[in-house]
Amino acid sequence: MTPDDIAGFFATRADLNLDDYIELDFTFECAGDPRAAAAHLASEQSTAQWRRVGVDEDFRPRFAAKVIDLRAEPQPIGFSVPVACAAPGEVFSCRATIAHPHGNFGPRIPNLLSAVCGEGVFFAPGIPLIRLEDIRFPLPYLAAFEGPQFGLAGLREQLKAFDRPIFFGVIKPNIGLPAAPFAELGYESWLGGLDIAKDDEMLADIPWCPLKERAAALGAARCRAEQETDTPKIYLANITDEVDRLADLHDLAVAAGANALLVNAMPVGLSGVRMLRRHAEVPLVAHFPFIAAFSRLAGYGIHSRVLTRLQRLAGFDVVIMPGFGPRMMTPEREVLDCVRACLEPMGPIKPCLPVPGGSDSAATLEGVYRRLGSADFGFVPGRGVFGHPMGPRGGAASIRQAWEAIAGGIPLDRHAATHPELQAALAAFAAPHTSPRAA
Amino acid sequence: MTPDDIAGFFATRADLNLDDYIELDFTFECAGDPRAAAAHLASEQSTAQWRRVGVDEDFRPRFAAKVIDLRAEPQPIGFSVPVACAAPGEVFSCRATIAHPHGNFGPRIPNLLSAVCGEGVFFAPGIPLIRLEDIRFPLPYLAAFEGPQFGLAGLREQLKAFDRPIFFGVIKPNIGLPAAPFAELGYESWLGGLDIAKDDEMLADIPWCPLKERAAALGAARCRAEQETDTPKIYLANITDEVDRLADLHDLAVAAGANALLVNAMPVGLSGVRMLRRHAEVPLVAHFPFIAAFSRLAGYGIHSRVLTRLQRLAGFDVVIMPGFGPRMMTPEREVLDCVRACLEPMGPIKPCLPVPGGSDSAATLEGVYRRLGSADFGFVPGRGVFGHPMGPRGGAASIRQAWEAIAGGIPLDRHAATHPELQAALAAFAAPHTSPRAA
Numbered sequence: 001m002t003p004d005d006i007a008g009f010f011a012t013r014a015d016l017n018l019d020d021y022i023e024l025d026f027t028f029e030c031a032g033d034p035r036a037a038a039a040h041l042a043s044e045q046s047t048a049q050w051r052r053v054g055v056d057e058d059f060r061p062r063f064a065a066k067v068i069d070l071r072a073e074p075q076p077i078g079f080s081v082p083v084a085c086a087a088p089g090e091v092f093s094c095r096a097t098i099a100h101p102h103g104n105f106g107p108r109i110p111n112l113l114s115a116v117c118g119e120g121v122f123f124a125p126g127i128p129l130i131r132l133e134d135i136r137f138p139l140p141y142l143a144a145f146e147g148p149q150f151g152l153a154g155l156r157e158q159l160k161a162f163d164r165p166i167f168f169g170v171i172k173p174n175i176g177l178p179a180a181p182f183a184e185l186g187y188e189s190w191l192g193g194l195d196i197a198k199d200d201e202m203l204a205d206i207p208w209c210p211l212k213e214r215a216a217a218l219g220a221a222r223c224r225a226e227q228e229t230d231t232p233k234i235y236l237a238n239i240t241d242e243v244d245r246l247a248d249l250h251d252l253a254v255a256a257g258a259n260a261l262l263v264n265a266m267p268v269g270l271s272g273v274r275m276l277r278r279h280a281e282v283p284l285v286a287h288f289p290f291i292a293a294f295s296r297l298a299g300y301g302i303h304s305r306v307l308t309r310l311q312r313l314a315g316f317d318v319v320i321m322p323g324f325g326p327r328m329m330t331p332e333r334e335v336l337d338c339v340r341a342c343l344e345p346m347g348p349i350k351p352c353l354p355v356p357g358g359s360d361s362a363a364t365l366e367g368v369y370r371r372l373g374s375a376d377f378g379f380v381p382g383r384g385v386f387g388h389p390m391g392p393r394g395g396a397a398s399i400r401q402a403w404e405a406i407a408g409g410i411p412l413d414r415h416a417a418t419h420p421e422l423q424a425a426l427a428a429f430a431a432p433h434t435s436p437r438a439a
Numbered sequence: 440m441t442p443d444d445i446a447g448f449f450a451t452r453a454d455l456n457l458d459d460y461i462e463l464d465f466t467f468e469c470a471g472d473p474r475a476a477a478a479h480l481a482s483e484q485s486t487a488q489w490r491r492v493g494v495d496e497d498f499r500p501r502f503a504a505k506v507i508d509l510r511a512e513p514q515p516i517g518f519s520v521p522v523a524c525a526a527p528g529e530v531f532s533c534r535a536t537i538a539h540p541h542g543n544f545g546p547r548i549p550n551l552l553s554a555v556c557g558e559g560v561f562f563a564p565g566i567p568l569i570r571l572e573d574i575r576f577p578l579p580y581l582a583a584f585e586g587p588q589f590g591l592a593g594l595r596e597q598l599k600a601f602d603r604p605i606f607f608g609v610i611k612p613n614i615g616l617p618a619a620p621f622a623e624l625g626y627e628s629w630l631g632g633l634d635i636a637k638d639d640e641m642l643a644d645i646p647w648c649p650l651k652e653r654a655a656a657l658g659a660a661r662c663r664a665e666q667e668t669d670t671p672k673i674y675l676a677n678i679t680d681e682v683d684r685l686a687d688l689h690d691l692a693v694a695a696g697a698n699a700l701l702v703n704a705m706p707v708g709l710s711g712v713r714m715l716r717r718h719a720e721v722p723l724v725a726h727f728p729f730i731a732a733f734s735r736l737a738g739y740g741i742h743s744r745v746l747t748r749l750q751r752l753a754g755f756d757v758v759i760m761p762g763f764g765p766r767m768m769t770p771e772r773e774v775l776d777c778v779r780a781c782l783e784p785m786g787p788i789k790p791c792l793p794v795p796g797g798s799d800s801a802a803t804l805e806g807v808y809r810r811l812g813s814a815d816f817g818f819v820p821g822r823g824v825f826g827h828p829m830g831p832r833g834g835a836a837s838i839r840q841a842w843e844a845i846a847g848g849i850p851l852d853r854h855a856a857t858h859p860e861l862q863a864a865l866a867a868f869a870a871p872h873t874s875p876r877a878a
Contacts, residue, residue, distance in 0.1 A: 045641075046614060046641075047612060047613065047614045047615055048611070048613065048821075048822075049611040049612045049613065049821070049822055049825065049826055050612055050615070051612065052612060052616075052620070052624070052825075053825070053826060053827065053828065053829075053830050053831075054830060059612055059614065059615030059616075062615070063614045063615045081520055081736060082737070083735065083736070083768065084765065084768050084769075084770065085765070085768060086764075086765030086766050086768065103645075103646075103647075104614055104641065104645070105641065105643050105645065106643060106644075106645055106646075108643065108680050108681050109681060109706070110679050110680060110681065110682075110703060110706035110707045110708075111641075111643045111679055111680065111703075111706070113703075113705075113706035113728065113729060114640060114641060114679060114703045114706045114728040114729075115641060117706075117728060117729045117732055118640070118641070118703070118706070118728030118729060119640065119726075119727065119728055119731075120641070122731035122732060122735070123731065123761070123766070123767060123768065123797070125766060128735070128768050172487070172488040173486060173488045173489055173490060173491060173498055174486065174487065174488065175485060175486045175498065175502045175543055176486055176489070176498030176501070176502045177491075177498075181491070185491070201553060201557070201558065202484075202485075202543065202544065202550075202553060202554060202557070202559070204544050204545060204547065204550045205545075206542075206543070206544065206545055207542075207545075208542075240549050240550055240553060241547050241549060241550065242547050242548060242549065242710045242713060242714065243549075243682055243708065243710045243711050243714055244710075244714040244717075264549055264550075264552075264553045264557070266552075267548070267549035267550070267551075267552035267553045267556075267557070267710075268549045268708060268710060269549075269682065269707060269708020269709075269710060269711055270708075271681045271682045271683075271706075271707060271708060271711060272682050272708055272710060272711055274681060275681065275682055275683040278683075287558075288558065289552065289553040289556060289557030289558055290552060290553075290556045290557060292558075292561035292562065293556055293561060293733040293740050293741055294732040294733040294740065296522065296561070296567070296739065297520060297522070297736070297739060298521070300735065300736060301732050301733065301740075302732055322562065325525075326523065326524070326525035327525050327562070327564060328562060329522065329523050329524065329525065329562065329567050330523075331523065358562070382487075382488070383487075383488050386488065386491075386492070387488055387492060388492065389492065390492075391492050391493060392492075
């Protein structure tokens with residue numbers, strides 16, 4: 001590109017009608033002139049050839065993505081990760097914000113993903129290492145999406161659970177049990193105090209535990225538990241499957257007694273989720289397989305909060321995400337970014353419930369609560385409830401006892417002295433992230 | 440895990456009925472004992488808690504994934520990329536093969552992805568860096584999939600083009616032109632010798648160039664071009680959109696004259712593609728947005744050949760992929776791996792046409808052909824045809840002239856002396872990968 005070509009891909013916010021643009025924050029490492037690299041990044045994701053041969057025209061004013069902010073610093077060590085790069089020259093570490101005209105593709109999730117995570121972004125000349133750090137949408141774009149149907153407030157209303165975390169549990173063993181004993185575990189966990197007993201994200205509609213049988217068994221167990229505890233409960237059935245089965249599995253599971261549904265967001269595809277959202281009669285819950293494959297590394301890929309925002313946009317009422325603690329290998333700041341992406345204002349799109357999870361138990365609840373500084377979260381132990389030495393009823397009770405202590409300002413150890421389930425949980429489960437650590 | 444627990448996740452191929460397992464090749468870096476890390480990797484992706492509390496049972500024999508091969512070497516420099524890891528201890532660089540029982544999830548793409556690219560793989564304790572390098576399916580699993588409807592052979596038959604590459608071109612400017620002049624460019628490129636004129640992967644069903652108008656204009660132009668050249672041609676329309684619109688857009692585009700359809704595989708979701716495959720009357724062509732976000736780095740993510748295999752399994756007849764040359768930042772060996780994944784035997788699943796692309800022109804055709812050692816590929820210039828100094832008809836002619844020279848054993852330069860379109864192409868386009876380079 002000539003200097004004039006490059007200038008055609010730069011603008012200031014004041015130059016633009018911001019309602020027409022989504023904004024993308026990138027970090028990247030480039031070889032050669034950062035201004036040329038940023039112009040290529042804008043060009044390749046929008047109108048890379050902006051005129052026909054022999055025709056005097058320029059599609060850039062309306063159709064080009066524009067660099068609206070760029071900061072670059074020399075990085076004398078070269079690229080931080082070994083990688084092939086076409087461009088020669090000095091290496092720079094850069095931050096850029098690109099305004100991308102959403103009229104190029106419209107309010108469609110697959111076309112949005114193609115624009116912001118596609119060839120233009122990951123194959124811009126001179127930029128072998130790049131990470132999409134964040135995304136912002138203008139109101140007119142958001143207004144074209146449905147977003148969560150129930151959202152955080154709707155889920156709290158369904159459970160009549162206000163001013164405290166929502167207590168989930170992943171029924172374990174996750175794989176291998178037939179429906180009847182599987183339902184018995186769920187029943188025990190509800191009696192112990194769980195709000196939501198859920199299928200593991202790996203448990204599908206499978207011959208050795210068909211969804212129809214499982215939902216019927218769990219649905220009946222849920223009704224018994226609701227009567228015995230006089231409290232609303234949720235059976236969260238995993239309907240992750242081929243997209244053309246989602247509506248049927250929704251109907252089947254809901255008719256049998258499931259009153260919320262789990263979908264593995266990226267494996268199914270966010271567009272499939274949006275389709276299901278239009279059909280759904282119950283809250284939809286996202287699980288996170290595949291996301292770490294492109295979000296873990298600091299210098300390459302897509303920050304997980306971008307996916308959190310997109311899951312909310314696609315219509316999930318709840319987003320389960322990697323949580324705190326070394327087991328989940330996610331920086332504390334990133335977990336907080338994702339939690340915030342669920343809760344913060346997003347135009348007409350309702351807030352959804354964040355569920356930062358991973359190796360949780362009664363021993364980790366306080367740490368999660370202190371880090372978040374709010375009770376607007378879901379807590380989702382697996383073995384912390386279903387591997388509890390006193391079984392799932394005791395495991396669930398230990399979680400509720402931990403919350404009683406936290407809410408009452410009672411030290412956990414002291415509360416445990418009079419609550420054997422809590423005591424057993426604290427003894428059984430290591431507490432790798434009981435106290436907050438620095439981000 | 441105890442030594443006994445760990446042993447429960449190891450097996451040899453001779454121990455297993457291999458028809459019941461998919462095989463996964465991983466490379467990873469772990470902290471601490473590699474055998475324990477590999478056992479966790481198998482456990483977390485299958486049955487992480489294999490018995491109920493207080494019940495004498497073991498779900499591992501039927502439901503556990505098993506480590507069937509493990510090689511580990513100390514890596515004294517520590518992790519190759521800075522990353523948080525729960526486990527302490529010496530760092531090892533490892534290769535492992537895991538046999539995963541597909542009965543755990545069945546022949547469903549979202550559940551397959553959840554198993555092999557999910558939480559179990561990317562959050563196995565002690566393994567912060569891991570890459571899924573390859574995947575192999577047993578025949579009974581493959582038999583449950585439809586795969587390509589037409590495949591390589593069907594596409595060749597449709598075009599009556601045998602024993603040579605298939606010549607595609609991406610109509611440019613890709614974004615901004617209304618239907619009529621856009622169709623004119625396609626018409627010119629067909630007359631010049633393209634087999635397939637295609638929409639850019641970023642061009643959607645958009646108000647300033649609606650798919651219906653575009654397909655009608657291109658469909659009519661295609662018929663004229665077929666009559667004038669007495670040769671079958673293809674207009675490849677991009678119907679990438681929300682999954683619940685795919686069938687309607689298929690019908691609309693095909694009725695208007697599109698005779699192959701482009702879908703951005705990962706943005707739409709492979710399951711959405713499989714659904715479309717069951718409905719499709721024309722070949723389906725995959726484009727590659729999003730894949731680089733998790734496949735570029737050598738030490739983390741998912742090797743792109745895994746996605747190539749899954750795209751073929753989902754039913755694509757053609758897979759466009761990052762090709763040779765520094766611009767595409769993909770190691771030559773990886774391109775060859777992906778090409779092979781399209782063509783090699785895969786039980787009942789037909790071969791599909793590989794299209795390794797990126798900044799191609801008449802100057803790069805010979806290099807691509809020599810590297811592949813076969814004419815079973817598609818060649819997909821964009822600006823190399825539509826940015827040719829003599830326009831798209833000249834650009835397309837330059838590609839065919841380059842092939843004439845290659846097929847006839849004539850040096851390109853000598854052929855160019857009597858073929859002005861070829862000469863102009865060689866002069867206009869840099870040839871960054873004319874001659875093969877080492878992988």
